[in-house]
Amino acid sequence: MVVMPTKDQLLDCAEHFARTRGFDAFSYADLSKEIGIQKASIHYHFATKADLATALIERYAARFADDLTRISDRRGTAAEDLKAYLGLYKEALSQGSRICLCVSFSAARDSFDDKTLAHLNRFHRDSLAWLARVFDKAGADASIPGLIADPKDEAHSILSLVEGAQLISRAARSDAPYDHAVQPLLRRLS
Amino acid sequence: MVVMPTKDQLLDCAEHFARTRGFDAFSYADLSKEIGIQKASIHYHFATKADLATALIERYAARFADDLTRISDRRGTAAEDLKAYLGLYKEALSQGSRICLCVSFSAARDSFDDKTLAHLNRFHRDSLAWLARVFDKAGADASIPGLIADPKDEAHSILSLVEGAQLISRAARSDAPYDHAVQPLLRRLS
DNA sequence: GTCTATAGACTGATAGAC
DNA sequence: GTCTATCAGTCTATAGAC
Secondary structure: OOOOOOOHHHHHHHHHHHHHHHHHHHHHHHHHHHHHOHHHHHHHHHHHHHHHHHHHHHHHHHHHHHHHHHHHOOOOHHHHHHHHHHHHHHHHHHOOOOHHHHHHHHHHHHHOOHHHHHHHHHHHHHHHHHHHHHHHHHHHHHOOOOOOHHHHHHHHHHHHHHHHHHHHHHHHHHHHHHHHHHHHHHHHHH | OOOOHHOOOOOOOHHHHHHHOOOOHOHHHHHHHOOOOOOHHHHHHHOOOOHHHHHHHHHHHHHHHHHHHHHHHOOOOOOHHHHHHHHHHHHHHHOOOOHHHHHHHHOOHHHHHHHHHHHHHHHHHHHHHHHHHHHHHHHHHHOOOOOOOOHHHHHHHHHHHHHHHHHHHHHHHOOOOOHHHHHHHHHOOO
């Protein structure tokens, strides 16, 4: 059992709440109860809730970027990259209905300041750029049949698909809608 | 100028807030300021905020079902039905970054009681059934090329696509992501 | 139906002791 | 770094007059 600094504990707990309930639906009091620390002490680590939001999305985006890099480093086909990408979103969902933090934050956009929104947009931009590179690769290795659209359009389509599928699955309290939604794409990849 | 009953005014205003800010991000005080009526008076029309949520989603689902019926009644090809469906979601987005009420409610799932969630799930079920029928029709009229997946899977895929694309577009404060995301599908339909 | 007034709980945030 | 104590503001909701 690793002893974890309070700040990391707070981030982990806040991320869990944000991904299962939404950012507006948990308070410092909730974190206080969960971690076993007084509300006032949390303000020492994150002076305002806006600071907490920024720290959350920054850490999440960095971690997600690492995941994508790890997939790219395998140097597989475009189809394999895309399958791994679909797996990332599925994995999050299976671990207790957790939606991507960015799906959660996008839904509550108006609750955040410009600094947090900048990180959110960067996450989307990075994901879209990564996906577009996958579709560029697909144009070369022909591992995804039936490609007729622009890589940029395909990237937007995939990102929308997985984020929408997560949202619907969570509403239904079941992984099934996600599995159905990615099925047509998976057929093309196998 | 039509004189509108207070109850309808409240529903319209609440729907606008829910679709632009989120259900948890507006209060009876906000409605009070906007409509020009006291907070306490709103409780006469909707005793609790949970009642307001139920009324909102019920009205929205009924209106949306009418929209879908209107599309079906045109008796066009499956491709034409699908194009009209994509147009419905685009239209909502263009009218001031309004996401589908059900995208908004799905994101804040834990804020709602079972009655409201039942309406939310019914909306998804009805949409999926309508879309599956469109893909059944496509199997007959061959208006959507390259169909290899199950109509049920295709339906989940389309619903996820449009709801995810709305979410990303709103986060980006631009219609562009939605337009990009539906482009690969539109190419198949033209 | 709408009003004034208010209850009671919760929110994020601060001051100051240890 | 964490604590106790407290703030001012907000929230949903209710009581009772008109």
